[in-house]
Amino acid sequence: MQDPFLREQVGALVAKNPNFARVFETYNIDYCCKGQQTLLETCQAKRVDADAVISALHAEAQKPITERDWSHASACEVIDHIEKTYHIHLKQELPRLASLIDKVVKAHGKSHPELLEVQTTFAELHKDLLTHLEVEEVEVFPKIKSMETSSSPSSLDQPIASLINDHEHVEKYLERLSSLTNGYAVPQDACNSFLVMLTSLKELEGNLHRHVHMENSILFPKVQALQAR
Numbered sequence: 001m002q003d004p005f006l007r008e009q010v011g012a013l014v015a016k017n018p019n020f021a022r023v024f025e026t027y028n029i030d031y032c033c034k035g036q037q038t039l040l041e042t043c044q045a046k047r048v049d050a051d052a053v054i055s056a057l058h059a060e061a062q063k064p065i066t067e068r069d070w071s072h073a074s075a076c077e078v079i080d081h082i083e084k085t086y087h088i089h090l091k092q093e094l095p096r097l098a099s100l101i102d103k104v105v106k107a108h109g110k111s112h113p114e115l116l117e118v119q120t121t122f123a124e125l126h127k128d129l130l131t132h133l134e135v136e137e138v139e140v141f142p143k144i145k146s147m148e149t150s151s152s153p154s155s156l157d158q159p160i161a162s163l164i165n166d167h168e169h170v171e172k173y174l175e176r177l178s179s180l181t182n183g184y185a186v187p188q189d190a191c192n193s194f195l196v197m198l199t200s201l202k203e204l205e206g207n208l209h210r211h212v213h214m215e216n217s218i219l220f221p222k223v224q225a226l227q228a229r
């Protein structure tokens with residue numbers, strides 16, 4: 001008989017159990033921007049061994065869940081968590097990484113010409129993310145909060161569709177950075193700054209996946225439920 005996990009959407013699986021994110025990260029399965037796909041569709045599209053993924057999910061399901069279950073939190077609480085955890089961290093991390101990349105390009109750009117494209121791709125990601133964070137913090141999140149607290153009827157379908165579109169662009173930049181660095185593999189001639197740059201970019205990728213997942217699969221469905229009240 002087919003495992004019930006196969007019929008579930010990958011984003012919904014992580015919303016139920018955040019430990020599952022570790023499995024999807026291991027198998028390079030996009031549970032944020034492509035979170036609407038079922039596990040079966042994802043495994044078929046990526047040609048991943050579905051049986052291996054299912055065994056890993058069942059193993060994770062046995063472990064204690066350390067993260068809070070956000071599916072039962074209010075939209076206001078989820079927004080506060082997103083801003084405090086992900087937005088503040090990004091605003092500190094992006095400029096730090098930008099200067100680190102500049103330094104590594106100066107030292108290794110000649111022997112690693114791919115670094116120049118890492119630098120330009122990161123600069124575009126940096127610029128787009130700062131605009132995106134501002135739209136969320138100044139325009140969309142306050143509207144969601146007032147919709148929840150005042151029960152005032154309004155539709156946020158358009159601004160949310162635009163944020164989801166931004167998330168897809170972010171994912172494209174991340175895929176490009178991963179491909180340029182061969183999955184953040186450390187070259188033999190890498191100095192310490194080069195190594196720290198690759199580790200930090202890999203961490204940024206994981207953090208952005210969790211961040212986008214919180215918005216696409218946890219916060220935005222709550223907005224749909226508020227609109228349907």
Ligand SMILES: [Fe+2]
Nearest residue numbers: 082136211215
């Ligand atoms: Fe955000």
Ligand SMILES: [Fe+2]
Nearest residue numbers: 132136163215
């Ligand atoms: Fe976002």
